[in-house]
Amino acid sequence: MWCESTNPVLSLLVHTKLAVAIYSRESMAAAALNSSRLLQLKTVNNSAQCRSFLSSSTHRSFKLKPIMAALTAAPTVGISETFSRLKKQGKVAFIPYITAGDPDLSTTAEALKVLDSCGSDIIELGVPYSDPLADGPVIQAAATRALARGTNFDKIIEMLKEVVPQLSCPVALFSYYNPILKRGVERFMSTLQDTGIHGFSLSWILQP
Template sequence: MSRIAETFARLKREGRKALIPFLTAGDPDLDTTERLLHLLVEEGADVIELGIPFSDPMADGPTIQEASLRALESGTTLAGVLQTVERVRQHTNTPIVLMGYYNPVLRFGPERFAERAAEAGVDGLLLVDLPPEEAGELQPYLQQRQIDLVTLLAPTTPAERRRQLAAGAEGYLYYVSMTGVTGSRQIDPTAIAVEVEEIRGFSRVPVAVGFGITSPGDAAAVARFADGVVVGSALVKIIGEHGASPDLAEKVAAFVRALREGIDGV
């Protein structure tokens, strides 16, 4: 059983939901990212999504776009991201899912990437622009190394397509709570709950919800019906505002702690 599957199974036994924070690797630099990854674990993250910075994102709003630019300007590379994960893995078993776009992985080389990611201790990969029909040159290498290729579902995904994607899902399904880009507007928990309950009815893996979850209140509302709650832009915004400040760790810790308390209070 993978670390992701073990984590969700444990949470289910405990009657708890997963907190899945996202941050952009290399924002403002990889040394800071490494420290923040440890901090996220300490404050109760169950799974961590770590963004691979990319110059031409299609799903990320301004906050994460700016974080990617800062990371690229600081010299962050995919090889450097994997080295960071490898160092962090020596101190934690918390699952780490790399999230981004296919181009950096393709340039790295699909087989070489899968081998290096496994060595580093990566547990999952979520590529926004890689549909399952085109994953054949990468997914077999990931499966050989027990790295889950996480699938996205959107509000606009047709019902039959949802069932098709869920049938082949690995790790967890990531349900995008709204159309548009990350951090673009407020969520509607009531409407999302209907969609998630339907998906959970035919999904063989847990369902996590992300996009637009900006506060502990949002996280608590989503935790009432989802298996996991993904928080990205709100956390990345804090890092962008305090990245050069000595109180960065304190600000991040306080926010993640509040998210944890909100989810656990459901």
């Protein structure tokens, strides 16, 4: 879900042409409460396929996530352009969220394609983390299942390299800081750029 907010950015990571904006969940929740329209789906031709896929899921809830900032070096139409187009049309963005590797990465790959064909404006893909304190019980459970199946950041990236070029909507990655700390900001952001990811959402940075 996208909501415009006038609250200041808490932190900003910048590497070459890539920028990641980090917003507080509290400011986004406040913005969501003030929004008169929370969700608007696009009309698509293959709605039967979408209904079939959604009916097989045991969870049908939307979760408010932080703003996802566009990676400005993305070679295709990205997140900023998507929001600009929707704003001109008087619409809000439909941004479904799924956890990578739940139940496995092959299913995740197919889910990304189905969500794209169902009319998603942007897809947010969560990187499972062993201590997801910023998430609720549903996403925590999804992360636990994904990690139990051996899902890790490198495997997710390899899957995305194959899938992202097949999608018509931008994909944003959601992660905790641990994968960045492990690899370093420069290497991490370079990896995202090479993968074709259009955005990145980072949760819970402690300020000094």
